[in-house]
Amino acid sequence: MDFHLKLVVPSDPRFLSIARTAVSEVSAICGLSEDASQGVILAIDEALANIIRHAYKNRHDQEMELDCQVNAERIVFRLVDQGEAPDPDRICAQPLDDVSLSGRGTHLMKAIMDEMCYEQVSGKNQLRLVKNLPGAKVDAAGDQPTEKGHKRQGS
Amino acid sequence: MQRTMGSSTRRAGDITIVDLVGQIDLGSSPALRKTLLDSLKTTKHMAINLAGVSYIDSSGIASLVEVLRAAQDAKKKLVLFGVGGAVLQVLQLTRLTGVFEILQTEEQVIQA
Numbered sequence: 001m002d003f004h005l006k007l008v009v010p011s012d013p014r015f016l017s018i019a020r021t022a023v024s025e026v027s028a029i030c031g032l033s034e035d036a037s038q039g040v041i042l043a044i045d046e047a048l049a050n051i052i053r054h055a056y057k058n059r060h061d062q063e064m065e066l067d068c069q070v071n072a073e074r075i076v077f078r079l080v081d082q083g084e085a086p087d088p089d090r091i092c093a094q095p096l097d098d099v100s101l102s103g104r105g106t107h108l109m110k111a112i113m114d115e116m117c118y119e120q121v122s123g124k125n126q127l128r129l130v131k132n133l134p135g136a137k138v139d140a141a142g143d144q145p146t147e148k149g150h151k152r153q154g155s
Numbered sequence: 156m157q158r159t160m161g162s163s164t165r166r167a168g169d170i171t172i173v174d175l176v177g178q179i180d181l182g183s184s185p186a187l188r189k190t191l192l193d194s195l196k197t198t199k200h201m202a203i204n205l206a207g208v209s210y211i212d213s214s215g216i217a218s219l220v221e222v223l224r225a226a227q228d229a230k231k232k233l234v235l236f237g238v239g240g241a242v243l244q245v246l247q248l249t250r251l252t253g254v255f256e257i258l259q260t261e262e263q264v265i266q267a
Contacts, residue, residue, distance in 0.1 A: 038241050042244075049214060105214075
């Protein structure tokens with residue numbers, strides 16, 4: 001079943017639970033396991049929290065877009081904001097061999113999601129996070145089809 | 156499922172037990188941090204009960220790490236118990252299960 005869901009969420013931490021609930025329901029509809037669903041919820045929540053803290057510098061009066069595009073093989077989340085562009089070093093995430101207090105959010109996103117890609121689109125920040133669905137087809141090369149038909153290495 | 160974070164504090168002998176419930180995220184982790192640091196000031200041994208926590212993100216984990224550091228600096232004991240589900244998953248993904256002393260039950264905390 002293909003479907004599209006889009007939320008526009010204020011950059012206020014009080015609204016993160018609404019986004020989590022929506023992602024939880026999308027995950028359930030897509031047949032993700034409880035563990036996988038919890039992981040996706042966490043990844044999207046971390047991404048939104050990063051937008052609030054870093055892109056919008058804790059301003060609570062801005063907007064964040066959470067777009068979910070679902071097909072039989074994957075859920076594609078796009079998180080869009082109009083704040084400051086991220087520091088490339090932060091996107092790379094911190095090594096976890098020390099007990100640092102920052103960078104764990106990005107690490108979690110990379111560990112949980114199958115694809116993670118940042119780009120600027122029409123002057124806005126766009127973070128694309130992809131979760132493959134159970135039973136998604138993977139060809140012999142281990143590549144998975146993207147929305148545009150281009151092959152991308154699965155993780 | 157409780158959505159907002161709640162906390163309560165009680166004593167079991169010399170141990171201060173902080174019972175947490177609900178969801179811990181960017182919005183509630185500052186309050187969590189303050190609650191735990193305030194409780195730590197008045198005790199040498201603190202146990203945090205996470206059995207009622209249905210969700211925690213990296214900001215919540217960061218608050219726990221900060222409190223752990225404060226406990227270590229003050230040579231105080233901090234343990235976690237009731238860790239399961241979503242909380243355990245996040246601790247495992249962030250490779251912090253070996254950093255905290257984690258026990259299963261309150262009985263183990265009291266007997267330790």
